[in-house]
Amino acid sequence: MSVKSATNDRPNVIWVFGDQHRAQALGCNGDGNVHTPNIDNLAAGGVHFNRALSGFPLCCPTRGSLMTGRYPHHCVPGHEHRLPEEQPTIAHVLNDEGYETAYFGKWHLDGFRENQGRAAYHIVPPERRGGFRHWIGYENNNSPWDCWVHGGAGEDAFHYRLPGFETDELTNLFVEYIRERGEEKKSGAGRPFFAVLSAQAPHNPYMAPEVFRGKHTSGSVELRPNVPPIARVREEARTNLAGYYAMIENLDWNLGRIREALSAADLDLDTHVVFFSDHGDMHGSHGQFHKTSPWEEAIRVPFVIGGERPFYGRTTGVSRALLNHVDVAPTTLGLCGVAVPEWMEGTDYSSHRLPDRAGNGAEEPDSAYLQSVVPTGHGHSVDKPWRGIVTNDGWKYVCFEGVSWLMFDLNEDPYELANMAHNSLYAGKRAELLGKLKAWIERTGDSFALPEQ
Template identity: 60%
Template structure:
């Protein structure tokens, strides 16, 4: 067992901001299983969603490429080419993707996304794939792919359903997709697969809106929610934020319960001690901070995501635990995951491999000084930023964001973590703005992006 490369499981929720975990300081929510994972693992408390929108983040997490080289906007298909699944397959891994995909480029129109089928060749090279492109309806979730669902049993079948007929899950999405992941885990423990590691992804829509969890988790009351200090005392904003957060926290607690189920299944199958579990989100959710809702903007509640490398591995003394201030970004997830497994990331991945922070004995490297932020193609949805922007957040605690025509935001997060004092137009901070502006220009140049910064 110890000579075998580790298994890997990604678990990600949609629109789960970093602040909404017990271990990260949110007093409203109970997340004991995720908190335990952080206690035994490495918690990246400054993890970033460099383009805080579902499709671009997902394209980058699978390819290690920046959105302008992969998926630049909403409902744009991931281009043909290798993904992390292909790299794992080439290194002897079994691969599986279960849940929300949102990379097929299907344009939602009057519910057609519920029944949209992702063709086999559009599934990112995963050997097993059971999921859906998008639906935003956790209680009416249809999936299709390589799984015999019609019998009511989640038995993986390489041949799958030749017609790819969407099948409605008989309950809350997070619970039922976790059932499929657990069956996949149990299939890996049989004698035939004992020597072959696996890479599995469990991707669920909650805690994305609509914020409506199973009844047993609805303990939150909007009247008792403790808001972040940057939620303005405006009745309509607090009323909406309180209502949404009550359901949001309930869905997070349900997700936490299902994380515990995955850990229990690994333990029961004697796989836990050789499995890396990585928990993260694709972007955050404003929930009234700065009077804003949802995502796409560069505020902390939108760009910060949970990112925890957990585990109960053989040779635990060979792994670092605790908290790191490393600015892991969406493009860094794939190379870091490969690095954890002793696999050299391919040259076409543009991200940074942070695995040495977790695994003792690896050569230490100088951490990137900043992370790159983008909004390339605005969605123009309600509660979204309707202008392209570029920005950076730095390890020394600053954030700078600009539109093409004019600088927009400049915050000193060290003294102002809730971003209530915008320094972008204060001449006292001209030298700081110029330094950050020049560093942002280098990001644009180094990544081959196209964006015209204003003169400062």
């Protein structure tokens, strides 16, 4: 496709997203353990999707869906699976619309496997960087004070160690990119841009700079009511959460730096700021840790569309839409006023921020599809494939192949303490939810053996 000429009235969009940041761990969502003033302010001045979720709570599949708007079984079906080179991404679409596109941080889409060595030293070749014109990142890294980034190509290729804490240093690079876009705008040569900051935080290991870590101790952490009274589980949860909350507060501080940079560059009135996470983290709820589980702590994520400009009919407040991981790319294109390509499978929810868009005419689904396509086999993970749904009326149903597993009425049971999956009093509701799940499997071209009833 030919590149269209950019128009000055098209907005910029930036994504700022973390890894394993569960929706419950926000000040604006009522968690007294953590202070997130910048995220809270973004939500207060924007639209807070307080039921957003990650339909496959695992890094690589979710990231594939974020980039492509496609379900994992059509794109990146499991952990350490590569994004297909022939698969276009949101960057390709926006490149063709005259946007500058940039990516900073964790990629985790090049199929590098743990048994191949340290992912931080793996070089993602330029042709496998998702079409982003400017790319500084790394495949994966689980050592926040020893992070290596690379980019460029040929004689301009580089690979170096960041000098400080990973999230801070990535933000430094991101802020410099914003400053450069501001200088271009002043010169009259600026084009709209789409830029992504993908931070590893608050992914384990749960550690943060002293100024943030010093505010949290394991003894001061208040656990969720669904963490069982098992000493081992509660001790691990408290220890991990002390670092987890410190990492979130550091990420929040860096979001504040980004917004200040936008203002200093005179770009704050032209830019949508989208804050979210790839998936959540269990932290002891139901005796589980980390991800890959369909409970609320693993699938619910922060999702805020904000930015300074309140005019052009922008909506503020709370949206109850079940925005899923496949919806992020279509929604972003909607914010830019760009048509969603047919190969994207998600829904454009931009009308919740820009009502005049009216969802580009697409009907919003009455439920969201949940999947674990290829299990990781890692510890603290569910080692069987599963499928499920969450409905607009507040029900969740999940099954293994051939057998029901979980069923909750989230309206009366938000902590998922009463499993109704095998309660005969709810047989009718189970049949209804099974029918909805079957429709999702057929609609998305998935393959999974559902229970008979």
